Amino acid sequence: MxxxxxxxxxxxxxxxxxxxxxxxxxxxxxxxxxxxxxxxxxxxxxxxxxxxxxxxxxxxxxxxxxxxxxxxxxxxxxxxxxxxxxxxxxxxxxxxxxxxxxxxxxxxxxxxxxxxxxRGEPASSQWAELLSADFHRRQWNLLRRLHADEVLRDMFPTITHGAVRLRVDAMDSTSRQVLVYEVSRELYEVLRVGVPGAAWTEVPSGGLIACLRAALNEE
Structure with missing residues (x-):
């Protein structure tokens, strides 16, 4: 001291x-x-x-x-x-x-x-904050797309080096989570965080939601 x-x-x-x-x-x-x-x-x-x-x-x-x-x-x-x-x-x-x-x-x-x-609703508050923050304007398109899905909107979102991180449990840093980066409106890169050997994977726009749902719901 x-x-x-x-x-x-x-x-x-x-x-x-x-x-x-x-x-x-x-x-x-x-x-x-x-x-x-x-x-x-x-x-x-x-x-x-x-x-x-x-x-x-x-x-x-x-x-x-x-x-x-x-x-x-x-x-x-x-x-x-x-x-x-x-x-x-x-x-x-x-x-x-x-x-x-x-x-x-x-x-x-x-x-x-x-x-x-x-109230046990940190995810909804966080979505509202990110979707209204000018600082994250570059991620708004991706955030809106993810939030529109009834399953993904229950995940806790953060921004990490320009990618959107979705975590199943806001209070548990070890819970299932993914990083999503928007390369273009037609192409995304997804990383399953904490999975041994996982690497960034290219995912076309049409398969993005299904890919994220599967990664976050795995047991």
């Missing part, structure tokens, strides 16, 4: 790291944060609503709280109060509804995506 942070976080330094400090603060407040016994400076907590991570800011005393799923990590608030932080983490893990979280913990900023995560 650098000297500047020592001045900002004397309680963390005295405890021997962020993990021990959070565990001590939680014990004082009789709440369960789920911070692993071995966590010291890096804190990442698995929950049913994504992975919570805590990172101290360097420019001022702030504990930055983020939630993540594979390929995504976004900040949901920050506070300089370690006690308030651990209470919020414990409430999140216990499944407190997001509107109650926002009301009880004023520092939390729970956006539309967080709401979709709570």
């Amino acid at each position: 650098d000297p500047h942070r020592k001045d900002l976080y004397p309680d963390v330094t005295a405890s021997g790291g962020l993990g021990p400090a959070m565990r001590e603060a939680a014990q004082l407040r009789e709440c369960d944060t789920g911070v692993a016994p071995w966590a010291v400076d890096v804190v990442c907590i698995e929950t049913t609503r994504g992975y919570l991570s805590v990172r101290p800011a360097t420019e001022e005393r702030l504990f930055r709280l983020s939630v993540g799923i594979p390929d995504f990590d976004w900040e949901i608030g920050s506070t300089g109060d370690l006690g308030l932080l651990v209470e919020a983490v414990a409430a999140w893990r216990e499944g407190m509804p997001f509107d109650e979280l926002a009301e009880r913990f004023g520092f939390m900023e729970l956006d539309a995506f967080a709401g979709a995560l709570e």
